[in-house]
Amino acid sequence: MSEIVIYEDGQISLNVSLEDESVWLSQKQMADLFHKNVRTINEHIINIFKEGELEKKAVIRNFRITADDGKRYLTNLYNLDVVISVGYRVKSKEGTKFRIWATKVLKDYLLKGYALNQKILNRQKITELNKTLNLIKNSINQANLIQSKGFIEIISKYAKSWALLQGYDTQSLKEMAQTNINNFILDYNEAKKAIDEFKKELIKKGEASNLFGQEKADELKGNILNIYQTFQGLELLPSVEQKAANLLYYIVKGHPFIDGNKRIGAYLFILFLDKNKILYKNDNELKINDNALASLTILIATSKPESKDIIIKLILNILYDGESDDKI
Structure with missing residues (x-):
C-alpha cells in the first residue's frame, strides 16, 4: 500500500x-x-x-x-x-516547483527508510548473537575448564566480527568475504586414508580402540557428497569456508562412525582448511585454536537440529579474517 x-x-x-x-x-x-x-x-x-x-x-x-x-x-x-x-x-513553473519538492520528499523518504532498515538489521544481528550466546552458555555446562576457555574465545571472536559490542558498525552488514578458489577437493578415498592414519597415531598413544573410525553404511561418503552438491550447475556451498563448516557439522552431528565422530570431524575440518590453504591468517596465526575447536565441536554435538544455521554462521565468523585476497 x-x-x-x-x-x-x-x-x-x-x-x-x-x-x-x-x-x-x-x-x-x-x-x-x-x-x-x-x-x-x-x-x-x-x-x-x-x-x-x-x-x-x-x-x-x-x-x-x-x-x-x-x-x-x-x-x-x-x-x-x-x-x-x-x-x-x-x-511550467509549477512543474519545476513540484520537481524540487518531490526530490526533497524522496530524499527524506529514502534516508528515513535506510535508517529504519539499519535498525531492523541491527535487531536481527543482536537476536542472532543472543541465540549463539545461549547455545554456548548451555554447552558450557557440559564442558571442562579448558573447553570453557575455548567458548570464551568463540564468544569474543563472534561478537567482534559482528561489531555489536559498544556500538554497531554498518560495514558489518556486508556479507563476510569467503574463499572461492578450491585448492583441494576432498574425496571419499582420501578422507578414509587420512582417518586411518589418524587412527594409527591415536592407537599408539592409547587414545583409541579398533572401533574408532569404523563407518556406518557409507555415511561418510554421503557427508562428503553433500558439501559438493550442485543445482543447475551451481554449487549450493560455493565457498571453501561453507564446505568446511558443513563438513564439520555433518560428521559431528550425523555420527557416521561407530566411535570417534567428534575427533574425526575436527580432524577432517582442519585437514580440509589446511589443504585449501586457509587454515592460517596472513600473520601465520591459526584461525581457530585447539581450545576453540574443541568447544565448537561440543557445541555442535549438544545443539538441536534447528540451530544448524546459527552454528554454520558462527563457524564462518570464526574463519573470517578479513585479509585474504581471493575473496568475494
Whole structure:
C-alpha cells in the first residue's frame, strides 16, 4: 500500500502517492499541477512513450484511488520521471516547483527508510548473537575448564566480527568475504586414508580402540557428497569456508562412525582448511585454536537440529579474517 503525502504550493493541493522510491500522480493531478487540461497531458504522455523517452512498464502503476463519489477505482498513476518529462514539455513553473519538492520528499523518504532498515538489521544481528550466546552458555555446562576457555574465545571472536559490542558498525552488514578458489577437493578415498592414519597415531598413544573410525553404511561418503552438491550447475556451498563448516557439522552431528565422530570431524575440518590453504591468517596465526575447536565441536554435538544455521554462521565468523585476497 502506498503512503500519501500532501503537496501544496499556495495555489494547489495534491494527495501524492509515495511508493517504490518514487512519487505517483494521475493524469488529472498532472493537469491540475500544470494548469492544463487532461487531454493535453495525455498527448504529452503518448509522445513520451512514442519517442522512447521512457518505458511504459517502468513508469506506470495501477492504484486504487478514492473518487469524489466515495468509491475506489483502479487508476493509472505515473511516476516522477513522467511528471518531470511532462513538466519540461509544457514548460511550467509549477512543474519545476513540484520537481524540487518531490526530490526533497524522496530524499527524506529514502534516508528515513535506510535508517529504519539499519535498525531492523541491527535487531536481527543482536537476536542472532543472543541465540549463539545461549547455545554456548548451555554447552558450557557440559564442558571442562579448558573447553570453557575455548567458548570464551568463540564468544569474543563472534561478537567482534559482528561489531555489536559498544556500538554497531554498518560495514558489518556486508556479507563476510569467503574463499572461492578450491585448492583441494576432498574425496571419499582420501578422507578414509587420512582417518586411518589418524587412527594409527591415536592407537599408539592409547587414545583409541579398533572401533574408532569404523563407518556406518557409507555415511561418510554421503557427508562428503553433500558439501559438493550442485543445482543447475551451481554449487549450493560455493565457498571453501561453507564446505568446511558443513563438513564439520555433518560428521559431528550425523555420527557416521561407530566411535570417534567428534575427533574425526575436527580432524577432517582442519585437514580440509589446511589443504585449501586457509587454515592460517596472513600473520601465520591459526584461525581457530585447539581450545576453540574443541568447544565448537561440543557445541555442535549438544545443539538441536534447528540451530544448524546459527552454528554454520558462527563457524564462518570464526574463519573470517578479513585479509585474504581471493575473496568475494
